[in-house]
Each structure stands twice: as C-alpha cells, then as structure tokens.
Amino acid sequence: MSRPSVAVIGAGAFGVRHLAAYRSLGVPVAALVEPDAATRARVAAQYQVPQAYADVAGLLADTTPDAASVCVPGPAHRTVAVALLDAGVPVLVEKPLATTVADAAAIVDTAERTGVLCQPGHLLRHSPPHRALHDAIRAGRLGD
Numbered sequence: 001m002s003r004p005s006v007a008v009i010g011a012g013a014f015g016v017r018h019l020a021a022y023r024s025l026g027v028p029v030a031a032l033v034e035p036d037a038a039t040r041a042r043v044a045a046q047y048q049v050p051q052a053y054a055d056v057a058g059l060l061a062d063t064t065p066d067a068a069s070v071c072v073p074g075p076a077h078r079t080v081a082v083a084l085l086d087a088g089v090p091v092l093v094e095k096p097l098a099t100t101v102a103d104a105a106a107i108v109d110t111a112e113r114t115g116v117l118c119q120p121g122h123l124l125r126h127s128p129p130h131r132a133l134h135d136a137i138r139a140g141r142l143g144d
C-alpha cells in the first residue's frame with residue numbers, strides 16, 4: 001500500500017516540526033500552505049515540498065491531500081480546519097483545538113457532519129513519561 005501524501009498548513013515553529021516528523025516517518029509531504037512568501041519559499045526548499053500555496057483555498061483548488069496538519073495560530077484553526085474537513089481532508093489540528101468554545105464547536109460540528117477525521121494534536125498523551133504518570137494516577141499510587 002502506498003503511503004498517504006499529506007499537506008502541512010503553516011510553516012512556523014510547529015509546522016516545521018511536523019515536516020521533520022513526516023520526513024522521519026518516510027511520509028511524503030505533497031504541499032505546504034504558508035501566507036508569508038519568504039517563509040513559504042525557504043521552508044518548501046528546506047523540506048523539498050513540491051507544491052506551496054499562500055492559502056488553503058489555493059491548495060484545495062489544485063489538489064485534495066490524503067490528510068493535513070493544521071499548524072496555524074489558534075485563532076485561525078477554525079477557518080482552516082473547517083475548509084479542509086468540508087473538502088473531505090482528515091486533519092491533525094495542533095493544540096489547542098481552538099481558542100474559543102464557538103470555534104471548537106464549529107470544528108467538531110463539521111467533523112461530525114462530514115464524517116471526516118479531526119484529531120487534536122495532544123501528542124504528549126502518548127509520550128512515555130505522561131503515560132507513566134497517567135497509569136500511576138489510575139492505579140491510585142498518588143493518592144486521591
């Protein structure tokens with residue numbers, strides 16, 4: 001089975017970490033979306049991303065990636081995630097899912113309406129130290 005090809009939305013501090021993580025997993029990143037032209041060009045070249053766009057509308061007009069990482073600032077999560085979900089693109093949305101309850105509800109509503117996966121990026125839930133703490137609390141080793 002071929003590996004999915006993903007898009008990374010936002011080429012800031014965390015977008016670059018997602019690019020590096022996909023590269024380490026051998027997952028091809030087909031597209032980068034970043035409004036700042038200089039950042040877009042620099043990061044696309046550094047991670048050898050073949051297509052780069054200034055906005056999500058441009059990406060979706062051209063192609064439908066198998067999945068996307070949403071690494072834009074929190075207040076922009078809703079617009080970006082809803083557009084991708086409406087286009088049928090599963091999303092990994094960096095934490096926090098949104099910066100207002102209304103934005104979070106809009107993202108969840110869109111995921112439920114479309115049936116497309118929306119995964120908030122609470123990655124530390126899977127890290128060994130956090131798992132160990134979780135297990136200790138669940139086992140009652142830290143008291144009540």
Ligand SMILES: NC(=O)c1ccc[n+]([C@@H]2O[C@H](COP(=O)([O-])OP(=O)(O)OC[C@H]3O[C@@H](n4cnc5c(N)ncnc54)[C@H](O)[C@@H]3O)[C@@H](O)[C@H]2O)c1
Nearest residue numbers: 010011012013014015033034035071072073074094095096
């Ligand atoms: N930096 C961290 O340590 C950290 C840790 C955990 C979670 N996060 C989350 O990651 C997300 C990104 O944070 P960051 O630190 O990378 O921010 P950043 O400001 O470094 O980068 C955000 C990038 O998104 C771009 N951008 C803005 N609006 C956009 C849009 N509509 N479409 C595409 N690109 C857009 C900006 O130009 C910028 O390059 C946030 O949700 C943040 O909460 C960051």
